[in-house]
Amino acid sequence: MDCLLEQLKKEPMLRYIPNKNEIEKLCEQYKIGELVTIDGELGGLFNVNLKINTTIGNYVIRVHSGLSSEIHLLAEKHLLKKLIEQDIPVLTPLNTTNGSYFSTLHNRFVQITPFVQGIPFIFSNEQVYRCGNLLKKFHNALIREEEIPTPNWSNYPSHRVLKQGIYQLVKLQRYIHEPPLITEVERLYEKVMNEWSCLNGDSLKKVVIHGDWHPWNVLFNDKNEIKYILDFDFLQKGERIHDIAYFLWTIRNEKNKKKLGEHFLKGYGPLTTSEIELLPIAIARASLFFLCTASFVANPGRELNEQMQVQKPYIEYLLSDNGKTSIKQLIN
Incomplete structure (x- = not known):
């Protein structure tokens, strides 16, 4: 023992x-x-x-x-109580x-x-609209909350986590045996974060974000209403555009992703001019996270190879003029 x-x-x-x-x-x-x-x-x-x-x-x-951590779990308890008071189904x-x-x-x-059961997510326009609409209510319900403890681990692509991941990749370079791939991760990091900085991404107002807002963290009832939001391990202060971008990132491979993205954003409601400009870069940051943090898994060499095949083409698309235009056109 x-x-x-x-x-x-x-x-x-x-x-x-x-x-x-x-x-x-x-x-x-x-x-x-x-x-x-x-x-x-x-x-x-x-x-x-x-x-x-x-x-x-x-x-x-x-x-x-x-x-x-205990401190984050206690903060979670406080925040869930606030959400329930605002009729947010958690x-x-x-x-x-x-x-x-x-x-x-x-x-x-x-x-x-x-144990609760719900209707499976079927990637319908109505479901993604409700996901966007409830996310907006979630953000608004906690808008007055001050600083909360940052989780020790999350999908939120902060400067600290991304740099830590790259540092770890370089440190493990002789074991991974893929120095060209590591150099490519560093190049993509510089490219994405330079665009984020040029558009003043860090100046966006921070709110309490869910941190893992994707289709499988909500349960629907038979009326296509959201019955429960799940999984609050990644609650923290961050740009609300991250929750929006992460959802769009999770549906990127769906055949009808354009229509789904339009309905999700329509459900969420108006974004600021800065958020609209930053949206493609925020989605690219979500992809970048999985490249930079390949060093944190049990087999970093294999993980890096797999993530590079998936994430690199998508990041380059999002940073292209065509990619940026396509993402911005989702907003009606």
């Missing part, structure tokens, strides 16, 4: 799946009935999301990666029997939520 704890401390990205005895103790700790079945994982790159069935109902045990974790927002297991934070 001591060896396991030490390993989890040393490797924050290492996922931990609780065993049957530990799950039974968690059921008792959260007063959710006796364990009946362990139904398996629901997915998750860093966190473990384990569906279980108890004598009371179905639940999801979420074992966070070692990158989660899925909130249960409290333990002693009223805590989370528990701990082997140096990992644990939360439990009811």
